[in-house]
Amino acid sequence: MGEIVFFDVETTAPAGEGRRLQLLEFGAMLVCPRKLTEVESYCTLIRPADLSAVATKRCSGITREAVAAAPTFEEVADRIFGILNGRVWAGHNIQRFDCHRIKEAFADIGRPPPEPKGLIDSLAILTHGFGRRAGDLKMATLASYFGLGQQKHRSLDDVRMNLEVLKNCATVLLLESSLPQVFPNRSLGNLGMVTRSRANGRSCGVEDCRKSPQPASPVIHRASPYKKDNIRKVMERAKEALSSARGAAPLNTLLRHSRSLLR
Structure with a gap:
């Protein structure tokens, strides 16, 4: 099973036609594919070529002064390449945004970009697989739905939140598939989110603004949301069911029964 690296980039805001987004921060977390636990992490601010394009990002604390003292992308490119190359890439809306920004950054310094072994896009x-039961598909909304706190819009914090969101989604889907008489399926649709790629133009599209993601398919499967006062009960029952399993840790049981999510 290939190693999984969850990653996220923060960029300057769109600033008019013809002006490209510039990297301000890169954060990544290497995850054990069997236990979905953090193995190691790396995060760095990045000094863009044009500091005048940097405005203080709301809720993040990334300021012009902070990035002015940061290394350039060329100075951290080797480390980023080593983290990403040959691994399964995972993240929220990375197929349309993050991997394209990485490809651009390496092109700017005249180097070939890292290549993924596969892509897992949680969007x-x-x-x-999960539908609109939690509202829109923004990370901040999903985090609020599962009681994970407020999104900080910092790369490594968002990466860790992304993993927790996926774990919570997997738990709900496990309950619905294992105990349909108790937890009826609230969403229709097929799971199929890993795309094999060689990091070419077909696998990494362009999106003007990642903070308002648009699903890849125009077909939206509507789902009935769980009531807010019931979602905690759902999660607690899941934990109890998994904890009572014999011969396997709760998380391993979850992964075995929800393998379709990570297929």
Whole structure:
């Protein structure tokens, strides 16, 4: 099973036609594919070529002064390449945004970009497998739905939140598939979110603004949301069911029964 690296980039805001987004921060977390636990992490601010394009990002604390003292992308490119190359890439809306920004950054310094072994885009997972039961598909909304706190819009914090969101989604889907008489399926649609790629133009599209993601498919499967006062009960029952399993840790049981999510 290939190693999984969850990653996220923060960029300057769109600033008019013809002006490209510039990287301000890169954060990544290497995850054990069997236990979905953090193995190691790396995060760095990045000094863009044009500091005048940097405005203080709301809720993040990334300021012009902070990035002015940061290394350039060229100075951290080797480390980023080593983290990403040859691994399964995972993240929220990375197929349309993050991997394209990485490809651009390496092109700017005249180097070939890292190549993924595969892509796991949680936006595609939630679009086709989880539906709109939690509202829109923004990370901040999903985090609020599962009681994970407020999104900080910092790369490594968002990466860790992304993993927790996926774990919570997997738990709900496990309950619905294992105990349909108790937890009826609230969403229709197929799971199929891993795309094999060689990091070419077909696998990494362009999106003007990642903070308002658009699902890859125009077909939206509507789902009936759980009531807010019931979602905690759902999660607690899941934990109890998993904890009572014999011969396997709760998380391993969850992964075995929800393998379709990570297929």
